[in-house]
Amino acid sequence: MPRYDLIVRDGTLVTDAGVATSDVGVVDGRIAVMEPELAGDAAVSIDARGLHLFPGVIDAHVHLNEPGRTGWEGWATGSAALAAGGATTCFDMPLNAHPPTVDVASFDAKRAAAETSSVVDFGLWGGLVPGNTEELADLAARGVVGFKAFMSRSGTDDFPAADDLTLLDGMAEAARLGLPVAVHAENDAITAGLAARAVTAGQITARDYLASRPAIAEVEAIDRAVLFAEETGCALHIVHVSTGRGVARVVAARARGLDVTCETCPHYLILTEDDLEAIGARAKCAPPLRPAAEGAALWRALMAEEITFVASDHSPAPAELKTGDDVFRIWGGIAGCQSTLPLLLTEGHHTRGMSLPAIAAVLSGAVARRFRLPAKGRLAVGADADLTLVNLGAAWTLTVDDLRDRHRLSPFVGRSFQGRVVRTLLRGTTTFLDGEVIPGSVGRLVRPESGTR
Numbered sequence: 001m002p003r004y005d006l007i008v009r010d011g012t013l014v015t016d017a018g019v020a021t022s023d024v025g026v027v028d029g030r031i032a033v034m035e036p037e038l039a040g041d042a043a044v045s046i047d048a049r050g051l052h053l054f055p056g057v058i059d060a061h062v063h064l065n066e067p068g069r070t071g072w073e074g075w076a077t078g079s080a081a082l083a084a085g086g087a088t089t090c091f092d093m094p095l096n097a098h099p100p101t102v103d104v105a106s107f108d109a110k111r112a113a114a115e116t117s118s119v120v121d122f123g124l125w126g127g128l129v130p131g132n133t134e135e136l137a138d139l140a141a142r143g144v145v146g147f148k149a150f151m152s153r154s155g156t157d158d159f160p161a162a163d164d165l166t167l168l169d170g171m172a173e174a175a176r177l178g179l180p181v182a183v184h185a186e187n188d189a190i191t192a193g194l195a196a197r198a199v200t201a202g203q204i205t206a207r208d209y210l211a212s213r214p215a216i217a218e219v220e221a222i223d224r225a226v227l228f229a230e231e232t233g234c235a236l237h238i239v240h241v242s243t244g245r246g247v248a249r250v251v252a253a254r255a256r257g258l259d260v261t262c263e264t265c266p267h268y269l270i271l272t273e274d275d276l277e278a279i280g281a282r283a284k285c286a287p288p289l290r291p292a293a294e295g296a297a298l299w300r301a302l303m304a305e306e307i308t309f310v311a312s313d314h315s316p317a318p319a320e321l322k323t324g325d326d327v328f329r330i331w332g333g334i335a336g337c338q339s340t341l342p343l344l345l346t347e348g349h350h351t352r353g354m355s356l357p358a359i360a361a362v363l364s365g366a367v368a369r370r371f372r373l374p375a376k377g378r379l380a381v382g383a384d385a386d387l388t389l390v391n392l393g394a395a396w397t398l399t400v401d402d403l404r405d406r407h408r409l410s411p412f413v414g415r416s417f418q419g420r421v422v423r424t425l426l427r428g429t430t431t432f433l434d435g436e437v438i439p440g441s442v443g444r445l446v447r448p449e450s451g452t453r
């Protein structure tokens, strides 16, 4: 009997403590030992010389849309794209699957779908919508990572926006359950009103769409959500913050002692509003892309650890929904989950000098801490052997053929990268190697450790 199921030899490990060369021994899917020149044999041995070893990426914000809208993505293709990008865990949003994850029946249906075909481990967000406050306790018992609410309309009729009373009631209940509420923070009256005004006037270009979702809509909604969180004692997470002012509101709330965090997405860091015109429908999202100054502010905030983590908000749709002259009618959502780590290596590490441990933190460690997943997000003895091997020096260009999601409509196609994922392992088993997704691994539900945050 070999002593280890797997030894990864001579990789450069990226940990909270820094970067150092070591071997990693794996037993039963967990890291059993980390030390150089590890003695003992193994069933499988991987030579990682020249490669960097990151903890597997945890993408806290994806829409894989199964069950119900599997034609938009699905667990098989969505998780394949995640694995190809170095991810080993994702948290799926309650929409745009149908039925949305707003009660135990829909939770169970989504969990069954994921356990059938996901090659990444998964957490599930529960939905907070008008009328389902009484379902939240049962969803918590099932293991949701938190509850997601929209402060503006979501775009799908089956997931209505949370009015202020729904948000207040839901946050009070989430506080009692010890789980965070995540909000899409845009003021609905402002965004819907400006959109109606523009469409009525026949102003339907990319610039008109951008103008209909101004920064003030995000900043006001964040302020209101923070106020409700303070009132209820709820932990609050702001998804996809797109402005420096939005982050500043979160930082100010935290300075007052509130439990408020935020994420941003690669597209807000890397693309600008000009890209909506240049790239077109693949770059439409809400909040929309912003002027370059906002991206610079977000980079500063990310490197100052004011933004807790980066998530893709992978939100795909078929090509027929991503076309047309009326930008307001084109389905919103950016399908980019495969590129998050390479984008941060390229634009963060190589271009801006962001340290590798800082990148590991915003893509893995900080997510695991925020959502109380002690087995995930770190290279440490006892943690799951979720490992991403990266060739940090590899220069390459993303092509459609590289993509593993269903519709392959990433706005990052054609971009040049430095730093490439060469292998991904989920609990010690390879899920992606040299451009190919390796079938056979089955993702498991991850759920927050109980107890106080």
Ligand SMILES: [Zn+2]
Pocket (backbone or CB within 6 Å): 061, 062, 063, 093, 313, 315
């Ligand atoms: Zn989303």
